Amino acid sequence: MAMGEMFAHKHIIGTQQLSKDDIELILKTAESFKEINQREIKKVPTLRGKTIVNLFYENSTRTRTSFELAGKRMSADTINISASSSSVTKGETLEDTAKNIEAMDADVIIMRHSCSGAPDYLAQRLTTCSVINAGDGFHEHPSQALLDLMTIKEHKGKIDGLTVAIIGDIARSRVARSDLYALKTMGATVRLAGPATMIPPGLEELGAEVYTDINEAIKDVDVVMMLRIQLEREGGNKLMPTLREYAQFFALNTENMKLAKPDAIVMHPGPLNRGVEISSYVADGEQNVILEQVENGVAVRMALLYLLAGGSEEK
Amino acid sequence: MNLVETVILDDKAIGRAITRVAHEILEKNSGCENLVLIGIRTGGDHIAKIIHQRILAIEGTAVPQGAIDITMYRDDISSGVVRPLGKTDIPFAINDCHVILVDEVLYTGRTIRAAMDALMDLGRPRSIQLAVLIDRGHRELPIRADYVGRNVPSARDEQIEVLFDENKIPLEVCLMKPKQ
Known part of the structure; x- marks a missing residue:
């Protein structure tokens, strides 16, 4: 196929760096991998002999399992390191930990960290290893955005021209940022909504429309994407008076969902806080595609691993 | 590189060869019970x-009839280029079936090895038989075709290409030699 389909990236730090062609190639590759996940024997030998390390400095169920399955289904060796059970607790620096992993000839490090920019910091310091950002602070979570795009495309047939509302704690959401960049690149209109305390300045400059009323934000959209209220980050710096008040003004329920287009889909990156940002009626309703997002997550991550490790130069 | 192109099969000759191959498949399998056709992308699926x-x-x-993409099973995946993946589309079970694997040109045999591995991951066929439009020789693995449209002895520096029209009907088979 055409040379234009080559993938020029060594690391996946954010969707901000991905072009339209890059995203289209990732989604197309993911479609091919999705077929494997529906087989009886969910395994291909594509990444045999490659080593993939999940280096997680923050808790995760979905993303870590998804990346691990993605690697295993392509026959790579996958290893999980979580900060709490590693030498990090003995005081080792991030750079030293990563360089030690690289010295053991790992091919890809998948990293989640509470500090924005940590994966990029590593990517600049490692020589052979590829780095995939699995969520860094309030910065980006690119694989989540890509699986969101894949799910939207499956339901709507396209992304260009759609209107997507992203609602919740925009300020502290890496998912919102990655989705915003990727959706804008693909030609969608993006509305961001939440309480004024959760809306950072400068979003309009990134091409988003900003709302502080959920009803206005949802009106006539094709996709409603709810964000999780991050209870674990609510401790230090409170952005809302109470959960009950938040739920009253910003939860997605059967009533305000009627304002969206009749065929609109409901998305959520998980884990769900039922009764806070989304009512159970909507979360389990006919328009929800939340578990399809999870399913597509494995395929998208297989595509990322394939594009980074499958074609990398002999070292 | 400058190439001299010779047409070795035109559309009529290709049509006749495929008709003969179809008859041979039916003859060898005594009809078409439990027979399935799986073409290797891209080219083999059109022939299939x-x-x-x-x-x-x-x-x-x-x-x-289905199509299989063998990119994930290639033995040269780490050679420096990312190859775009195609889609495997086999909407039926192949267990206990006689699978006719179809490719356009049989050369080193490495593609066929990959395709057989891919098929085994999908189920346990009763048999796998290989049908190719062109066999150009130069095998690197112990693989042979059961049905051959045309044997074309070739040199390694030559290229053989099957050209299709916009409806994926084969137009001609060309042999391209480097200009001396």
Whole structure:
């Protein structure tokens, strides 16, 4: 196929760096991998002999399992390191930990960290290893955005021209940022909504429309994407008076969902806080595609691993 | 590189060869019971479609037909280029079936090795038989075709290409030699 389909990236730090062609190639590759996940024997030998390390400095169920399955289904060796059970607790620096992993000839490090920019910091310091950002602070979570795009495309047939509302704690959401960049690149209109305390300045400059009323934000959209209220980050710096008040003004329920287009889909990156940002009626309703997002997550991550490790130069 | 192009099969000759191959497949398998056609992307799937039509014309039976992409099973995946993936589309079970694997040009045999591994991951066929439009020799693995449209002895620096029209009907088979 055409040379234009080559993938020029060594690391996946954010969707901000991905072009339209890059995203289209990732989604197309993911479609091919999705077929494997529906087989009886969910395994291909594509990444045999490659080593993939999940280096997680923050808790995760979905993303870590998804990346691990993605690697295993392509026959790579996958290893999980979580900060709490590693030498990090003995005081080792991030750079030293990563360089030690690289010295053991790992091919890809998948990293989640509470500090924005940590994966990029590593990517600049490692020589052979590829780095995939699995969520860094309030910065980006690119694989989540890509699986969101894949799910939207499956339901709507396209992304260009759609209107997507992203609602919740925009300020502290890496998912919102990655989705915003990727959706804008693909030609969608993006509305961001939440309480004024959760809306950072400068979003309009990134091409988003900003709302502080959920009803206005949802009106006539094709996709409603709810964000999780991050209870674990609510401790230090409170952005809302109470959960009950938040739920009253910003939860997605059967009533305000009627304002969206009749065929609109409901998305959520998980884990769900039922009764806070989304009512159970909507979360389990006919328009929800939340578990399809999870399913597509494995395929998208297989595509990322394939594009980074499958074609990398002999070292 | 400058190439001199010779047409070795035109559309009529290709049509006749595929008709003969279809007859041979039916003869060897005593009809088309449990027969499935799986073409290797890209090219083999188009040839498989034509064999499918021929079998339909001869026996009046539409045998299941699918396409397989073998990129994930290649043995040269780390050689420096990312290859775009195609989609495997086999909407039926291949367990206990006689699978006719279809490719356009049989050369080193490495593609066929990959395709057989891919098929084994999908199920346990009763048999796998190989049908190719062109066999150009130079095998690197112990693999041979059961049905051959045309044997074309070739040199390694030559290229053989099957050209299709916009409806994926084969137009001609060309042999391209480097200019001396």
